[in-house]
Amino acid sequence: MFPVFRPQHLSGLQLVSDLCSGSLQGAAIGSTDVSLSPGKIRAGNHTADTQTAGSVCLLLQVALPCALFADSSSQLCLKGGTNAEMAPQIDYTLKVFKPVVEKFGVSFDCDLRMRGYYPKGGGEVLVTVTPVKELQPVTMTERGNITKIYGRAFVAGVLPYKLAKDMSTAAVRTIRREIKELYINIQALQEKEMACGSGNGIIIIAESSTGCVFAGSALGKKGVYADKVGIEAAEMLLRNIRHNGCVDEFLQDQVIIYMALAKGRSRIRTGAVTLHTQTAIHVAEQLTQAKFTITKCEDELSSNVTFIIECEGSGATNTHL
Numbered sequence: 001m002f003p004v005f006r007p008q009h010l011s012g013l014q015l016v017s018d019l020c021s022g023s024l025q026g027a028a029i030g031s032t033d034v035s036l037s038p039g040k041i042r043a044g045n046h047t048a049d050t051q052t053a054g055s056v057c058l059l060l061q062v063a064l065p066c067a068l069f070a071d072s073s074s075q076l077c078l079k080g081g082t083n084a085e086m087a088p089q090i091d092y093t094l095k096v097f098k099p100v101v102e103k104f105g106v107s108f109d110c111d112l113r114m115r116g117y118y119p120k121g122g123g124e125v126l127v128t129v130t131p132v133k134e135l136q137p138v139t140m141t142e143r144g145n146i147t148k149i150y151g152r153a154f155v156a157g158v159l160p161y162k163l164a165k166d167m168s169t170a171a172v173r174t175i176r177r178e179i180k181e182l183y184i185n186i187q188a189l190q191e192k193e194m195a196c197g198s199g200n201g202i203i204i205i206a207e208s209s210t211g212c213v214f215a216g217s218a219l220g221k222k223g224v225y226a227d228k229v230g231i232e233a234a235e236m237l238l239r240n241i242r243h244n245g246c247v248d249e250f251l252q253d254q255v256i257i258y259m260a261l262a263k264g265r266s267r268i269r270t271g272a273v274t275l276h277t278q279t280a281i282h283v284a285e286q287l288t289q290a291k292f293t294i295t296k297c298e299d300e301l302s303s304n305v306t307f308i309i310e311c312e313g314s315g316a317t318n319t320h321l
């Protein structure tokens, strides 16, 4: 049973089916019962279009693990929303997800051709994925100090530049209350040529001395003041760097599949384990030989609670290379 509610889920499944020469049955919007029987993974060109503002980042999320095990490089042309709700913004995928999955040996390049927003979509990215022989395990257990905080607050289309300024100012002010020692640069931007439709949003990224990357983000909605959007993103970031975990609440579920596929033991320290992460672990254990454990760690000196997600990976090997 797999809930398929939205167009992006459907185009994601179709993309994966295309990538693995699969046979897909029961895939339709609203369907709850889908079966996919994979065949040989096909490298080369693949296109997926959510037809809406459905996220191109979620398309990449499902396609990347497959394309890594092809016999040569894949070009994925993904169309839809680049900065969409309930999904990583493309800036998150490139600035937070990418450097962390590169530690596993994942390698991809992304040409951001057009940004697209709710409700129109119309965004497009061209992602080139280099295949791997196998993935290596990753240990991320030391958070270190936060050394850099930066970001972008954007408006596109008919929306006034002032909204970008207001998001940025409110976000900086909120972070400053807690973090005084760092210069925080959140650039206010008016998207021009490379944007389809109207939209506004913000992403703020924090980097640590040990190579951890975290983000807080939010998108503008009708009737919501721009400063509220900025504050929402800032509070999300602060929530994710207050604990001593090495990934934020979103990256947590996104790295599970790479831990499961890697050859050897990965260990990642996190904040509270999300339901999405628990689901990703459950599915990864069903589909591979990987074994996960979660251990709670209480720091006696502070009231800080973290968790170590540990995985003995299945050591998937690309037999084509």
Ligand SMILES: Nc1ncnc2c1ncn2[C@@H]1O[C@H](COP(=O)(O)OP(=O)(O)OP(=O)(O)O)[C@@H](O)[C@H]1O
Pocket: 058, 085, 086, 087, 088, 089, 092, 217, 249, 250, 251, 253, 254, 276
């Ligand atoms: N603000 C965000 N920043 C980064 N990643 C995000 C953000 N919001 C969601 N994600 C990621 O997007 C993916 C999908 O999340 P989400 O659960 O919201 O969508 P869904 O699975 O399509 O919906 P549902 O949970 O309602 O079934 C997850 O990997 C999640 O971590």
